[in-house]
Amino acid sequence: MASEVNTGFLHDKRLDSIATDILRPVGISKGFLIWMGFLTISLLGCIYAYYLQWEKGLIVTGLRDYVSWGMYIANFIFFVATSLVGMLISSVLGLIGFKWIKPIARIAEIIAVAFAAIAGLVIVSDMGRPERLPYVFMYGRIQSPILWDVTVVTTYLVLSALLYFLPLIPDLAISKGRIGHTPKWLQKTYEVLSVNWNHSPQQYKILLKSVRILLILIIPTAFAIHTVTSWLLAVTLRPGWDSTIFGPYFLTGAFVSGSAAVIIMMYFVRTNYKLDKYLTMHHFDMMGKLLVLVSLVYLYFNINEFLVPAFKLKTADAIHLHDLFVGEYAPMFWSVQLLGLIIPIILLLFRFFRKPLPMLIISIFVLVASWFKRFLIVVPAQENPFLPKQFVPHAWMVYQPTIIETAITMGTILLAVIIITVLVKLFPVIPIWEMAEEKHAGKNDEHQKSSTTSNL
Amino acid sequence: MTKNNQNSDPDKTNKALDIGNSRRAFFKNFGLIGATAAAGGAAIYSGYKYEESKPNHDFVKVLTADNRLVEVPRDQIKDIKVDLTRLQLQGREGLKGHRWVMVIDLSKCRNARKCIAACQSAHHLRPYEYHINTLIMQEAQNTPLYYMPKPCQHCDNPPCVAVCPVNATFKRQDGVVLIDNERCIGCRFCIAACPYSARMFHWEEPLMSESDKGKEYNIELNVPQKKGTISKCLFSSDRLRVGKLPYCVSACPNGVYYFGDENQDAVTNGTTKETHRLSELLRVNGGYHLMPELGTKPRVYYLPPKNRLFEFKNEGRNEL
Numbered sequence: 001m002a003s004e005v006n007t008g009f010l011h012d013k014r015l016d017s018i019a020t021d022i023l024r025p026v027g028i029s030k031g032f033l034i035w036m037g038f039l040t041i042s043l044l045g046c047i048y049a050y051y052l053q054w055e056k057g058l059i060v061t062g063l064r065d066y067v068s069w070g071m072y073i074a075n076f077i078f079f080v081a082t083s084l085v086g087m088l089i090s091s092v093l094g095l096i097g098f099k100w101i102k103p104i105a106r107i108a109e110i111i112a113v114a115f116a117a118i119a120g121l122v123i124v125s126d127m128g129r130p131e132r133l134p135y136v137f138m139y140g141r142i143q144s145p146i147l148w149d150v151t152v153v154t155t156y157l158v159l160s161a162l163l164y165f166l167p168l169i170p171d172l173a174i175s176k177g178r179i180g181h182t183p184k185w186l187q188k189t190y191e192v193l194s195v196n197w198n199h200s201p202q203q204y205k206i207l208l209k210s211v212r213i214l215l216i217l218i219i220p221t222a223f224a225i226h227t228v229t230s231w232l233l234a235v236t237l238r239p240g241w242d243s244t245i246f247g248p249y250f251l252t253g254a255f256v257s258g259s260a261a262v263i264i265m266m267y268f269v270r271t272n273y274k275l276d277k278y279l280t281m282h283h284f285d286m287m288g289k290l291l292v293l294v295s296l297v298y299l300y301f302n303i304n305e306f307l308v309p310a311f312k313l314k315t316a317d318a319i320h321l322h323d324l325f326v327g328e329y330a331p332m333f334w335s336v337q338l339l340g341l342i343i344p345i346i347l348l349l350f351r352f353f354r355k356p357l358p359m360l361i362i363s364i365f366v367l368v369a370s371w372f373k374r375f376l377i378v379v380p381a382q383e384n385p386f387l388p389k390q391f392v393p394h395a396w397m398v399y400q401p402t403i404i405e406t407a408i409t410m411g412t413i414l415l416a417v418i419i420i421t422v423l424v425k426l427f428p429v430i431p432i433w434e435m436a437e438e439k440h441a442g443k444n445d446e447h448q449k450s451s452t453t454s455n456l
Numbered sequence: 457m458t459k460n461n462q463n464s465d466p467d468k469t470n471k472a473l474d475i476g477n478s479r480r481a482f483f484k485n486f487g488l489i490g491a492t493a494a495a496g497g498a499a500i501y502s503g504y505k506y507e508e509s510k511p512n513h514d515f516v517k518v519l520t521a522d523n524r525l526v527e528v529p530r531d532q533i534k535d536i537k538v539d540l541t542r543l544q545l546q547g548r549e550g551l552k553g554h555r556w557v558m559v560i561d562l563s564k565c566r567n568a569r570k571c572i573a574a575c576q577s578a579h580h581l582r583p584y585e586y587h588i589n590t591l592i593m594q595e596a597q598n599t600p601l602y603y604m605p606k607p608c609q610h611c612d613n614p615p616c617v618a619v620c621p622v623n624a625t626f627k628r629q630d631g632v633v634l635i636d637n638e639r640c641i642g643c644r645f646c647i648a649a650c651p652y653s654a655r656m657f658h659w660e661e662p663l664m665s666e667s668d669k670g671k672e673y674n675i676e677l678n679v680p681q682k683k684g685t686i687s688k689c690l691f692s693s694d695r696l697r698v699g700k701l702p703y704c705v706s707a708c709p710n711g712v713y714y715f716g717d718e719n720q721d722a723v724t725n726g727t728t729k730e731t732h733r734l735s736e737l738l739r740v741n742g743g744y745h746l747m748p749e750l751g752t753k754p755r756v757y758y759l760p761p762k763n764r765l766f767e768f769k770n771e772g773r774n775e776l
Contacts, residue, residue: 129684
């Protein structure tokens with residue numbers, strides 16, 4: 001992000017065409033209503049599933065004393081992971097100075113906000129006594145990694161929400177007079193949320209400064225949330241979790257699933273809202289390269305995580321790895337590694353596959369595989385405790401997720417999709433002012449360039 | 457009276473005095489009788505009260521909380537309502553001056569599972585809900601099978617306590633690790649952290665939740681059990697408080713368990729009731745800890761399964 005804003009773009013007539021393009025899909029359409037209706041009805045079913053769990057206890061899940069963390073915790077890690085992409089794109093790439101992230105940054109922040117917000121709910125779905133959630137704040141022990149997790153996830157959510165909202169304010173002010181086609185209440189919402197923004201250079205200066213501070217603050221916070229989440233497993237003595245590289249292993253995995261989520265959203269925004277002028281082939285090409293890069297780093301950590309214990313084959317590790325490589329979990333393990341990591345890396349190395357549709361398909365595979373990857377990290381390690389599992393019913397020895405459990409997990413995903421849908425459909429999804437400013441600055445550059453050339 | 461005596465006319469004075477005297481006498485007498493009557497009445501009444509409240513010298517021997525044996529008149533005994541606050545306070549504090557320790561002699565265990573039954577009945581658990589379980593163990597392919605009772609190890613460096621976010625599970629001064637199901641939020645981080653699989657979770661309504669309704673929660677017994685919370689072996693802290701051996705220790709028919717106080721270097725066998733020096737028992741028999749390499753520092757010792765008095769019979773049944 002530039003250090004100064006030339007407010008000249010406000011008088012550039014190209015602002016009008018950009019605003020018209022980006023604001024055209026904004027509002028309540030028939031498709032939006034049908035989609036939201038579908039999401040809401042499905043969500044009601046999932047809420048009923050949660051009601052059953054509330055009434056009967058966690059017995060309705062497939063969890064038992066040996067595998068006591070299952071789908072819910074895997075889902076929690078997936079949510080936290082995916083939300084990290086907001087930090088990767090806006091902060092890391094943005095602060096380095098990559099210009100191509102500008103139209104994508106808001107999409108990444110929307111994913112960050114939606115997934116971080118629901119991550120908190122996911123963890124409540126796993127609690128045996130959800131009504132005692134306030135105890136965490138009343139009797140919290142600072143030594144417990146759960147306390148660290150609660151603290152940093154909340155912080156990350158607040159920072160991400162601010163990083164979504166602050167750059168949106170000038171857009172809301174620009175949009176105010178241009179969304180006559182939307183319902184009155186939405187126009188009113190824009191009016192209120194734009195907080196009397198009048199595009200003064202002073203305001204832009206403050207905005208850029210605050211965003212810059214947030215972009216810097218969010219980097220350690222994002223590192224912290226996923227590292228601490230990995231520590232929930234890594235601080236225990238269990239083979240399969242007892243690893244020193246879990247922090248970076250999780251963090252790099254997070255960038256893979258997050259990048260895939262961004263690509264999927266980019267595709268839908270581009271095709272549904274006809275915004276191919278702003279999300280161009282170049283953007284997909286760059287995102288494809290980013291996905292290859294983060295996947296390669298993640299592959300490197302995977303090799304470390306599995307090859308080193310597989311070389312030594314300590315008794316407990318050997319049982320765990322046997323389960324993953326050739327045992328019960330082998331089909332899932334190899335599908336995840338091949339379809340979600342190795343094949344995408346190979347394909348995306350070719351320019352041919354770094355186009356919207358192939359990338360959509362690859363990203364869906366990557367995203368689904370990342371969910372199952374979390375499942376593979378959480379569940380098999382618990383199925384092989386140090387001491388034998390004996391004298392319990394057979395159902396207690398293996399983990400078989402139930403329909404109710406799956407429905408509750410689906411519910412949390414639906415909630416994230418609802419938040420994303422609302423933010424994407426009711427507010428400008430691509431930063432209008434940044435696009436206009438870029439165009440304006442580009443013209444000035446050309447002017448300067450041509451004048452310099454003529455001078456020469 | 458003195459004033460009257462100072463009158464100048466003695467006759468008049470005398471007469472007046474007579475009248476005055478008689479009247480005074482009357483009053484005096486009346487007062488006396490009245491006072492006597494009142495006093496008598498009061499005496500009778502207070503005597504009655506006294507009789508009613510008089511101790512009947514029937515004494516009862518009572519052991520106080522600080523272990524003194526005292527005598528108390530039977531009729532002076534009042535039932536105190538044991539309230540939750542007091543149970544929680546004493547339960548979290550523990551028994552001062554003790555360091556409880558358990559020794560399990562693997563050479564004697566033949567999987568009678570009486571310890572398990574006694575434990576489950578005391579703590580209102582289902583047959584597959586374990587505070588203590590007996591496992592069929594084998595160290596390596598060519599080494600013999602043996603049975604190993606496995607309670608909570610009451611580690612001195614407990615991984616479960618370290619991870620608990622709300623201080624629901626805690627370590628007491630007497631070495632016992634307890635769980636407060638009034639506090640537990642059911643996150644199961646402690647289950648994930650425990651390398652001995654010593655903890656259980658109430659996935660559904662506990663077995664006796666109906667009949668236990670309204671009972672005051674005793675943290676040292678963990679009854680009533682509560683849905684959505686953790687439960688685990690408590691070293692029968694409620695029994696230790698009254699000077700008895702744990703449920704499992706007393707129930708064993710084979711003399712597997714020794715229980716005692718490390719501070720006194722003494723452990724008592726639950727079956728034979730013989731007391732041994734802890735250090736001597738461990739030295740002679742080669743006592744050891746379960747998975748000491750994990751650094752958990754358990755308070756449960758094992759004696760190796762050598763010189764066994766019986767053949768190992770594995771019926772191949774290790775599922776319920």
